[in-house]
Amino acid sequence: MIKVLLVDDHTILRDGLKQILADTDDIQAVDEAADGHEAIRKIQALALDAVIMDMSMPGRSGLELLKQIKLEKPKLPVLILSMHSEEQYAVRAYRAGAAGYLTKDSASTLLVSAIRKVANGGIFISPNSAERMAQEFNLARQADNLPHTSLSNREFQVFHLLVNGKGLTEIANQLSLSVKTVSTHKTHILQKMHMTNTSELIRYAMKRDLL
Structure with missing residues (x-):
């Protein structure tokens, strides 16, 4: 069983994610958190296989929280779920240690496969944006002086x-x-x-x- 923590400040979205995961027999949302401080406490206390986290958290940014999670649990995969398109934030998320980046509008169709992939040690990049992401990574390497x-x-x-x-x-x-x-x-x-x-x-x- 893949045990995940849901981190998002919107109760409705967390409930929606739990509903998606309820239809699977190998993924369980064992707990949830509404902010970064609560997320860190639960990550420290629980045995987890993955964290599903919103990019836009109140207070500290999702990227700051992601870096802290990787300090606490370096091997714990974090799947970023964001309202922002991949080309806007995904490169920064992967550089900060994310195992995957998924936009919220594609969560209903790709969330389950994304969780399975990152929980098994893989990196998830949505099929529709794989080519664009490769271009972004290349541009990022070449354009660090922008x-x-x-x-x-x-x-x-x-x-x-x-x-x-x-x-x-x-x-x-x-x-x-x-x-x-x-x-x-x-x-x-x-x-x-x-x-x-x-x-x-x-x-x-x-x-x-x-x-």
Whole structure:
């Protein structure tokens, strides 16, 4: 039996995932967590075969939580379940130690096979994006000097929200941060990317398909 922990701050989504897994005879959702702190406690306490985790967690980012999980349990596979497309976040997720990346809109058809693969030591990349992901990995290796690659994971998260039209207050509410902290992140992003305003960030993101 493959024992998994579900980590997502939305009860409805966790219930939906449990319903999908209830139809299998070899995967069991043994517990769930609504935030990063609860997830770490349960990962430390439970014998698990895999963790299914949302990328967009309140407070700390999913990538930060992923790194902490890999420090606590280096061999525990983590499958990222995200609303963001693979080309936006998957490369960073795999670099941080994820065993798989799956968008939420494909979870109903691919979740079970993805869990089985990562629990058995494999790496899951969705069939529809395998070629694109290979291109992204190659580009990432060749383009480590591009401005956005210098951003920390939290800065990249704020950058992504900024270029998709979110205001500072909206970003602060979504990430459970203060407006001042988000403003500081924005300042650092502009400095690191040698830009002066959000419009330049948006043009940069459009040119590199980061929206």
